[in-house]
Amino acid sequence: MVTRTDRTKVDYAATREEALARIAAAQDLDALEKLRVEFLGKQGSVSLLLKTLGAMSPEERRSTGPQIHALREGVSDALTARKTALEGAALEARLANESVDLTLPAPEAPRGSIHPVSQVLDELAEIFADLGFAVATGPEIEDDWHNFTALNIPESHPARAMHDTFYFPDSDTEGRRMLLRTHTSPVQIRSMLEQGAPIRIIAPGRVYRSDSDATHTPMFHQVEGLVIDKGIHLGHLKWTLETFLKAFFERDDIVLRLRPSYFPFTEPSVEVDVGFAQVNGADGKSRRVLGGCGDAPGHGWMELLGSGMVNRKVIEAGGLDPDEWQGFAFGIGVDRLAMLKYGMDDLRAFFDGDVRWLAHYGFSAFDVPTLSAGVGAGA
Secondary structure, eight states: OOOHHHHHHOOHHHHHHHHHHHHHTOOSHHHHHHHHHHHHSTTOHHHHHHHGGGGSOHHHHHHHHHHHHHHHHHHHHHHHHHHHHHHHHHHHHHHHHOOOOTTSOOOOOOOOOBOHHHHHHHHHHHHHHHTTOEEOOOOSEEEHHHHTGGGTOOTTOGGGSTTTOOEEEEEOTTSOEEEEOSSSTHHHHHHHHHHOSSEEEEEEEEEEOSOOBTTBOSEEEEEEEEEEESSOOHHHHHHHHHHHHHHHHTOSOBOEEEEEEEETTEEEEEEEEEEEEEEEOTTSOEEEEEOBOTTSTTEEEEEEEEEEEEOHHHHHHTTOOTTTOEEEEEEEEHHHHHHHHHOOOOGGGGGSOOHHHHHHHOBOTTOOOBTTTBTTTTO
C-alpha cells in the first residue's frame, strides 16, 4: 500500500513519461495488454495511486489529485493510441501478404433440389402433352363408389379388403364409405362424368395401399392414362405406350410384349412387358437397362404396366354409351419409372427425406424437361 510518506516522494511526471515510453515500445497486442494490466488493472500501479486519494486530506487531494488523474488519463490515451497503431499495422501486413483472385467463380450457394418423383411427373406431362393428352386430377380421399364400384370392382374383390385399403370410420352424405384412394382410376370416372367424350387425359398423383417393403410403400405415385373416342382399338394403345416409353427412356430400341391378363375395369386386358438387358455399372452393381427384344441372347422381359380396353360397364358408369364410345386405359407407378431410369434400388428411400440421397439423385430447378432438349437432360 502506498503510504502518505510514499505519496510525497512520487514524481508523477517522471512516472508518466516512463509509462508512455514503455507503451510506445510495445511490439504487439499481447505485450500491450500486459502493460494495461500493470498500469490500470485492479492492482495496477496507477490504480493504486487513485485509491490513495480517499486517505488524503482535502488540501493534499486538491494538490495531488489532478496529477494522479492526469497520469491515469495520459496512460489510458497512450494505450488506446498504441492499440490502434498496432491493429492498423497488423491489417496492413495482412493485406500485403494476402490476395484475392477476382477471376475465380463465386462459391455456389446452398440450394434445394427437385425430387426425382417431381422430375418424372414433369417428364410425363411433357411427353403426353405432345401426344395430345391433358393432365387431370382428383381427390385423394375418395368414396368407394368412385374408387371401386364404378370401375367394375365387385364387393367381393380382394382390393376392397381392410388389409389392402385404408378406410375411414365415417361415410359421406350418401352413405358411401370413405377411403384413401388405391389408384388414380377414379379420376377417369370423374372426367367422363364432368366433360363427356372424347377424352385424352393422364391422371398422375399419390395413391395409398397397405403394403411396405423394398419395392412397395404405403403411399406411392401412379399415373393412369385414358382415351375415350370412336373407333379406338388395341393398336392405338400399343402405339401410345411404345411412343411414350421411347420418349421417356430416350431409346429407340424399346420393344413391347403384350400378354393377356385380367383387370375388372378393362376388357380385354393386357400386361405390358419391356425387353431389357442386365448391365454391370461402374460401381460393380448389376442393373436392368431397358432396350432390345426380351427374347434376344442376354436379354429378358420385365413386366412394366397394366392396360387394356375400357370395360363397357366402366364407360356406362361414366355416363357414356359403350356402343358409341370406346377407349383404352393404362396405369404405371411413377416411382418405379424413376427407379428404372435413374438407377435407384430401394423405393423406401424416396420418402426418407435424407438430404444426402436428395443431393445425389435430385435435380436442379433449371433441369426443366423438354422434348427438344431431351426429357432426361441434366440428369
